[in-house]
Amino acid sequence: MSDMTSTADAPRSPGRPRSIRADEAIIEATLDLLAEGSTIEALSIEAIATRAGVGKATIYRRWAGKDALLLDALRRLKGVMPQPAGDSVRDDLLLLVGAIGQNADPRASKIMPCLVPAVNRSPDQFQLYQNIIAPRRQLMREVLRRGIEEGLLRADIDVEVTMALLTGPMLIQRVLQWNPDLDGRKLPAQVVDTVLDGIRAR
Amino acid sequence: MSDMTSTADAPRSPGRPRSIRADEAIIEATLDLLAEGSTIEALSIEAIATRAGVGKATIYRRWAGKDALLLDALRRLKGVMPQPAGDSVRDDLLLLVGAIGQNADPRASKIMPCLVPAVNRSPDQFQLYQNIIAPRRQLMREVLRRGIEEGLLRADIDVEVTMALLTGPMLIQRVLQWNPDLDGRKLPAQVVDTVLDGIRAR
DNA sequence: CATTAACGATACGGAACCGATCCGTATCGT
DNA sequence: ACGATACGGATCGGTTCCGTATCGTTAATG
Structure with a gap:
């Protein structure tokens, strides 16, 4: 969790880079769904993916599961x-x-x-x-x-x-x-x- | 909901009366499961029935659904x-x-x-x-x-x-x-x- | 242009829970 | 003993979700 994109610096990157827009969209979708009244365990990866306009695999490529995703999303909320x-x-x-x-x-x-x-x-x-x-x-x-x-x-x-x-x-x-x-x-x-x-x- | 057993007095009752023990067991099981950390929507009728040592049908015979059951259970909690x-x-x-x-x-x-x-x-x-x-x-x-x-x-x-x-x-x-x-x-x-x-x- | 990897989309097997229904049995009033 | 009803238990089809796999496509590197 939260290794996320990059370790900065490096010149690496063979294939297609991960889209930052997808990262944003996933986090936003998570917070939106929560704000609309979904409880934590009623919250599903499928719903998040749909709302974010993203394939489920794109989420699993970045986070191990719902918990890891939630942790990152909530951190982003702090204000x-x-x-x-x-x-x-x-x-x-x-x-x-x-x-x-x-x-x-x-x-x-x-x-x-x-x-x-x-x-x-x-x-x-x-x-x-x-x-x-x-x-x-x-x-x-x-x-x-x-x-x-x-x-x-x-x-x-x-x-x-x-x-x-x-x-x-x-x-x-x-x-x-x-x-x-x-x-x-x-x-x-x-x-x-x-x-x-x-x-x-x- | 909450018509429950009786309307008191009446001499009525053709068949087998509902067991008060079942009523108690269902309510208690509901409160126990909640107290153990289950969230409201994570709470399932099946889990309640199993915990209460009761068939699901016995629950559906008394309450229309989870919401009605919860309402009664919480009322009982008041203290x-x-x-x-x-x-x-x-x-x-x-x-x-x-x-x-x-x-x-x-x-x-x-x-x-x-x-x-x-x-x-x-x-x-x-x-x-x-x-x-x-x-x-x-x-x-x-x-x-x-x-x-x-x-x-x-x-x-x-x-x-x-x-x-x-x-x-x-x-x-x-x-x-x-x-x-x-x-x-x-x-x-x-x-x-x-x-x-x-x-x-x- | 060839390579490489992430992309959105979709499908999969497995699990959990739902409401509904049916057993065979137990327990009432009559 | 009899009808009526509740009992615990089991099963069914339908829905939703999970986590993984596999499409053809897209975007950067070299």
């Missing part, structure tokens, strides 16, 4: 990580929280729910998931630590728990549509401000 | 709702938050992730999901409103957002294992107390 400005802790948190479940690729939000069961079943896919979200989590961790150093945030908070508090509501709402009454646009600010100030009267 | 004591708002929240993703049936937490994709795809199953969690949400809503009336909680908080704040972290942790470093046992208290007091220094 851009937001970059906190560093001026205001609240603004930075707002940026990171607002980005949760909103990737550059609009298909991502439709695909993520399909992965939940897989993540729980296969340690490999769990690790893949963790690898994808780890950098984002690290970003939020740094913002919170900075807030503590600056004295804006209490020094005794548990940073990991706080991250769960900021992330959880966004995820269940965007991935699970947990509460239809909530407004997805206003939610990031509401979450950040409520976590900052708490709900206890004083 | 017991916690009952807030009403003395302390914090204790009540702790009880409700601690119960999230922890049903009476230990299989529930393994099955829930499998439902996430289905919930997003089918309006019917989305409605089913909403119907299951609605009573629990109502319970938490009432505790929060009581807290406001008692003056313990600020009057200007958004109750729906607060519920998402309390529920989200528990769900992503228990369903998704979002952060392996978090301690599931301590989490409810940490979530409740952090939401109550906020993280801002003062």
Whole structure:
């Protein structure tokens, strides 16, 4: 998996080279089908080939099977990580929280729910998931630590728990549509401000 | 679907009555298979029949198809709702938050992730999901409103957002294992107390 | 132009699951 | 004992998918 085309440089190539368009088409077809609601195991190589306008053999020539293909396709989905400005802790948190479940690729939000069961079943896919979200989590961790150093945030908070508090509501709402009454646009600010100030009267 | 055995009372019944054991076995087999990691559409009537020690015909005699069977099986899973004591708002929240993703049936937490994709795809199953969690949400809503009336909680908080704040972290942790470093046992208290007091220094 | 390999298309055997139907048996009310 | 019905088990034809094989075609190299 993911040796893919080339090892670059080399002057080699006897026969017809592999078409980059086919690579693209296969990956795109995979993501499209997932985004349209297919589950991972309902997803078939045949369907992908048809959708991509490609022979099945062309897929098997590149990947060992569905799993290897999926791995590559999902990697391609990742999207851009937001970059906190560093001026205001609240603004930075707002940026990171607002980005949760909103990737550059609009298909991502439709695909993520399909992965939940897989993540729980296969340690490999769990690790893949963790690898994808780890950098984002690290970003939020740094913002919170900075807030503590600056004295804006209490020094005794548990940073990991706080991250769960900021992330959880966004995820269940965007991935699970947990509460239809909530407004997805206003939610990031509401979450950040409520976590900052708490709900206890004083 | 769900006409099932009986309409109670009636003196009717010419032939051999349906075995309650078969009903039980079929439902149990369905839940077991789901809990073992089968996805909804990977789940087959044959597998269920085999696991239940039952002929396929026995299943088709009771339900129109897989969907109808699943609906009944999931209803059976619901489990017991916690009952807030009403003395302390914090204790009540702790009880409700601690119960999230922890049903009476230990299989529930393994099955829930499998439902996430289905919930997003089918309006019917989305409605089913909403119907299951609605009573629990109502319970938490009432505790929060009581807290406001008692003056313990600020009057200007958004109750729906607060519920998402309390529920989200528990769900992503228990369903998704979002952060392996978090301690599931301590989490409810940490979530409740952090939401109550906020993280801002003062 | 000859060579070489990837191309799209299609077919294959094998497997899994579906809904439907039929056994012969077991268990009810009458 | 009798009809009626449910039981577990088995089988059928149809569908879908997998992974491989084989077409004639196409595109680069030499």
